[in-house]
Amino acid sequence: MNTSLTQEQINNYQTDGYLLVENFLTEEELSFWRTAVTEAIEQRAGRKMPNSDTKVGEDDGINKESDYYGKVFDQMLNLWQTNDKVKQIMLDEKIGKMVATLAGWKGTRIWHDQALIKRPWANPTSWHLDTPFWSFSDRTALSIWVALDDATYENGCLYFIPGSFHQTTFENPGIGKNMDAVFDFYPQFKQSKSKAVPMKAGSCSFHNGLTIHGAGPNMTNGFRRAMTCAYMPDGATFNGIKNILSDEQVAKLKVGDLLNDDQQNPLIYSGTLASQL
Numbered sequence: 001m002n003t004s005l006t007q008e009q010i011n012n013y014q015t016d017g018y019l020l021v022e023n024f025l026t027e028e029e030l031s032f033w034r035t036a037v038t039e040a041i042e043q044r045a046g047r048k049m050p051n052s053d054t055k056v057g058e059d060d061g062i063n064k065e066s067d068y069y070g071k072v073f074d075q076m077l078n079l080w081q082t083n084d085k086v087k088q089i090m091l092d093e094k095i096g097k098m099v100a101t102l103a104g105w106k107g108t109r110i111w112h113d114q115a116l117i118k119r120p121w122a123n124p125t126s127w128h129l130d131t132p133f134w135s136f137s138d139r140t141a142l143s144i145w146v147a148l149d150d151a152t153y154e155n156g157c158l159y160f161i162p163g164s165f166h167q168t169t170f171e172n173p174g175i176g177k178n179m180d181a182v183f184d185f186y187p188q189f190k191q192s193k194s195k196a197v198p199m200k201a202g203s204c205s206f207h208n209g210l211t212i213h214g215a216g217p218n219m220t221n222g223f224r225r226a227m228t229c230a231y232m233p234d235g236a237t238f239n240g241i242k243n244i245l246s247d248e249q250v251a252k253l254k255v256g257d258l259l260n261d262d263q264q265n266p267l268i269y270s271g272t273l274a275s276q277l
Contacts, residue, residue: 006201017165018213036085096269131209132172148225161212
């Protein structure tokens with residue numbers, strides 16, 4: 001893996017709220033990631049999460065207009081909990097250190113991984129924020145997005161509103177039919193120029209969870225597969241939102257409690273504040 005970061009890359013991320021890292025995986029690593037994710041998805045038999053019987057495409061109570069949303073992408077979460085190969089990938093300390101360097105924190109915990117698959121002719125992913133969905137509120141939380149297939153203009157590559165994370169809050173319309181709903185919350189960005197980030201398979205991007213982003217439709221007869229993971233700083237606390245947590249887990253938590261269960265949110269990197277790798 002290409003886990004080295006230059007100071008210029010770090011500065012760009014901290015300015016724009018996203019960063020493209022080309023050739024993140026070698027060909028051999030890409031092959032392993034594809035095999036692992038395919039195997040993990042097959043094992044799930046359509047279930048979105050380990051602790052839920054909700055199937056891909058069903059209403060999960062989070063996203064609006066689920067008939068439309070079900071044709072945006074297939075989403076399966078926390079594959080690392082049900083497949084050893086994905087666990088090996090997701091718990092890699094080198095990625096955790098890379099995340100800590102970009103975010104500027106000491107310790108990296110996994111919030112959740114997720115496979116995101118745009119099927120042929122899939123709907124676009126409307127502009128949205130990530131962090132407001134999650135069970136903690138942190139302005140530095142971020143995700144990695146690894147392309148398992150080429151992500152192109154034609155099949156639904158990512159788009160970002162550069163710098164938007166500096167001004168967004170934890171208000172979010174969710175992912176629905178209206179591409180521009182997020183601008184009802186953040187009208188100052190309605191006239192902003194978006195930045196498309198196509199990437200070759202094996203490349204990746206990082207983005208802050210408060211960066212406004214979306215993806216185009218899949219206008220092809222092929223799949224656009226990506227493997228992603230959301231991260232939080234060690235020391236993050238529960239904000240009262242259930243998100244991926246089970247009813248049993250939520251029942252044991254009160255607002256302000258640490259989210260430090262290593263079975264649910266493993267610590268994959270711990271060190272001093274990093275400025276370089």
